[in-house]
Amino acid sequence: MTETDVHSADPKPPRRPLSAGIKSLAVLAVLGPAFAIGGLMIVGNAPDPEPEIAEAAPLPLAARLLSALDIIDAPDPVYNEGRLERNETLTGLVTRLGAPVGEANAALQAVYRTDMIDHRRLRPGLAAETWVEDGRLTALSLRDTTDRSLLVTRKLDGGWTATELNAKLTPSYRRIAAEIEGSIYNTALKLGAGDQQVVDFAAAFAYDIDFQRQIHPGDRFEIFFETFEDERGNPVRHGEVLYAALDGRALTRGFYRFTPSDDGQTDYFDDKGESATRFLMKTPINGARISSNFGIRRHPISGFTRLHRGTDFAAPTGTPIYAAGSGTVLRASWNGGYGNYIRIRHTRGYETAYAHLSRYAAGLKPGQRVSQGQVIGYVGSTGASTGPHLHYEVWVNGDSVNPMSLNLPTGRKLAEDPAMLAEFQRRKAEIDALRLAGAGAMVAAALQEPPASP
Incomplete structure (x- = not known):
């Protein structure tokens, strides 16, 4: 954690509220052409900095904006930064950075009232910055992407407002x-x-x-x-x-x-x-290995030698299975030794089948249209199966064909x-x-x- 002192060595008169016009000029001076706020591009030419300022380490964007607005221009404001850890809440992060828990919750409510961040889908690594003055949270910055951040500031009436900052x-x-x-x-x-x-x-x-x-x-x-x-x-x-x-x-x-x-x-x-x-994907599953090819084989359960009408892809239970092509679901139900089974009709006389599923995709039912690449089910070991895998078949005009050697239409x-x-x-x-x-x-x-x- 670091502490940032925004005061220069020279004495300054007591702080007083800035008018809207002066605040706008201050923002222009800080941001220049670099950032858009709330979708409105702010364009301005900042004066050339003094040499000693130009050589100093730049403040974070939110700190420069707040300083320009005279929001953190007070004795000894404390600046802290950190990132959201796994299983940590936003409130926990903000309080860890020095904000009182009540003020952290109040400031975050301004975020939750917008669509800027979905607090139900937060990912570890989200960056946060806090400014605390005399034990009170003054401002909060949240950044969930490299080109977008949210600035939450205290209003004159003690409430909070959230502003989106987008990098140009x-x-x-x-x-x-x-x-x-x-x-x-x-x-x-x-x-x-x-x-x-x-x-x-x-x-x-x-x-x-x-x-x-x-x-x-x-x-x-x-x-x-x-x-x-x-x-x-x-x-x-x-x-x-x-x-x-x-x-x-x-x-x-x-x-x-x-x-x-x-x-x-x-x-x-x-x-x-x-x-x-x-027309059809070569393999309707990712990250799997072929455990059995199309052709004559001895069945591992029945012991009979017969034609294996598809290709088996060994994969962990729950691995997503995709529709090999766009079409209409003919069947999504139990089918004897095939276990949980899906059959899809495509155009040009093609049909595909998927067997031994652990479960179907939510809402999948006969008559439903599916798109190529859409998840239709998940790998399992139902029916006559010795382990979790996908049994995949392709039929052309009623005849089963080898999916791996099929010359598919483009x-x-x-x-x-x-x-x-x-x-x-x-x-x-x-x-x-x-x-x-x-x-x-x-x-x-x-x-x-x-x-x-x-």
Whole structure:
């Protein structure tokens, strides 16, 4: 915990309330063009700081704002900061930082009356700052993301008001490319990508490759994605993946993020304008291993040798199971040796089946429409099963087929629409230019919208 003294060495006259106009000027002087408050951009030019001030360590944003408003400009205000710990409440955090419990609760009520923070879904790591003056909480700052914070201040009548502060971010871009070391996830994070960028990368290739079994040492990958920087040029968060590529033993392919103007459906397309999305997902479960393939086998319970009409994925009980494709639920009920069972009808004569579930997704019932990737149930070991796993089947025009070797129909092909193909090729050229240009201000300027015509 630290203590911040906002007084200079020179004596100052007694503090007096600032008028609204003077307060506005004070805010402008502190924030300049860097922040927007409550959605209204505040723009101003602060005077050049004195040399000794410029060299001093900057106060946190909320502290600078409060000082400008003359809210913490009092003898010996105590500033503390900390982060929410696991199983800790917001009240517990604020009181741990020095605020009396009654005032902590009163200040937090101003937050709960807004939609700024859902106190029922708090995550460990949320940052808080408190200012305590003469044993009374004067102000509180909460920050749940890198570019958004809440400032709670005491009003003249003793109540509290909460204000949202949003950082003004500048878009930029980043490209990472390397050989895979162990896993794409670990390699990408080591190079500066975030969890979401790896998820988006995997989603683009989910229909073409099994990441559990078809990634090999020496395979290479590339991810080109958006980043957002604060006014000091520091990256504060990542955005969409604009390009994803894999060059490996099992597959060599690259995808561009593109939103056709005719339907507004964002997807990833290869360099020929063919969608990464396929009619059915290759595997309707994440993080599982194949425990039994399609084909003739000796059944582990009955002992009979017969055709195993699907693929078994071993996974812990409760692992989510996804609809392999969009369609209509034909059945969601007990089915003998299959245990808890789901069957879905898709278009083009395709059906998929999912067996041995521990339970169904809430509300799932026959006749319901489901979307590709929607959770429909959870792994279990019901029916004739020796352990928790998903038994997955694919049927085409009434015949069972091997899901792992099936050549599935693809999604949209832009070549069938010359106008959309031309639109895609322009966007592809923009992304390729950005990839070659690299990151930084020059790249950020490349995607700026052209000025409006006079």
